[in-house]
Amino acid sequence: MIDRYRWFEILGLYAGLLVFLFFVLSPFIEGFMVSLKPLAQLFSTPYSFIPKRASFDAYFQMWQSVPMLGLYIFNSFFISTVVTLIVIAVVVPAAYAFARFQFAGAGLMLGAFLAVNMFSGAVLLIPLFRLMRSMGLLNTYWAMIVPGAAFLIPSSIWLLRTYLIRIPKELDEAAWVDGASRLYTLRRVILPLAMPGIVVVAIMTFIGAYAQQFIFALTFNSKSEFMPLPIGLFAFFGKQEVVWNELMAASFVGVLPVMIVIVFLQRYLVAGLTAGAVKQ
Incomplete structure (x- = not known):
């Protein structure tokens, strides 16, 4: 028989959840309240804490304060999408190789990936700037896409490799017995089973x-048409004051695409839990 929680245990469980949600959600609630205040x-x-004359005026006024705000939001979404596609395209075969093959230097390379994550982007700005200039990528989308993908690939390989290791190697061997190649095995056998892990990597990469x-963007780009949202939010910081209500409103509108992507991908995350489990 399954043990049932007593009433005080249930009460304590919900009380703990409420305390946790309070600390997690309170900054977002406060930011939303600020966006509603004059x-x-x-x-x-x-x-x-509660606005006395709450209104959504800031959500309309912010478009006039920063006329290119819509373009900044699109740029952020576009850059993040391209970075995610590049990372997934590189990480999937790389993680499969590290999870399935034993070759000299594998441990050293994985350790080097962790070492890359120890360096902040600010430390490498000067060599990255010289590299972007030599490649002619300054003042383009690629000036933010290339280093963004480079910094996210190592941790993504580690994350997906850990997931692929849990998939039994017997599935690969069974596919080889049936005459499947390595690439076909990866595409038709491993990828459906690894879809939950791939979706998690995609979500983390996009965020x-x-x-x-x-x-x-601040270092490698000086053209407003390529600026992402974080740079656009600087427009709300004036010399004399900060327009906090419009800044909070723009922040919530800017993070909306990320929330939509996460909600959309969660459907595939659940669907991927059983995908590939039955031979078609």
Whole structure:
């Protein structure tokens, strides 16, 4: 028989969840409340958490304050999407090779991947700038796509390799007995089973690419038509004051594409749990 929770255990469980959700969601709730307040009310004393005259004026005014805000949001979404596609295209075969093949230097290469993640992008800005200039990529989308993908590939290989190791090697051997090649085995046998892990890597890559655009865009790009959202948000920081309500409104609108992508990919994450488990 399955043990049932007693009433006080259930109460304690929900109380713990509420405390956890409070600390996780309170910054987002506060930011949303700030976006609904008039700018003058943000500095009133005593401070009020609930807006007295809540309105969505900031969500309309921000488009006038930063006319190219829509382009900045599109640039961030486009850069993150291209980075994610490049990372997945490189990581899937690389992680499969590290998970299935035993070759000299494999451990050393995996250790080097971890060492790459120890370096901040700010430390490598000067050599990266010289590299981007020599390749003629400055002031283009590629100036943010190439380093963004390069910094995200090592950790993605580690993550997907760990998932692929859990897939039994007997499946590969059974496919080889049937005459399948390595590439066919990867495409028709391993990939359907590894889809949950691939989706997780894609989600983390997209979020990471969306978050790391600031330093690369600030260094490698000076044209407004290629600027991503983090640079566009700087327009709300004036010399005398910061337009906090419009800044918060723009931040919530800018993060909306990420939320839509995550919600969309979660469907495939659940579907991938059983994909490939039955031979077609």
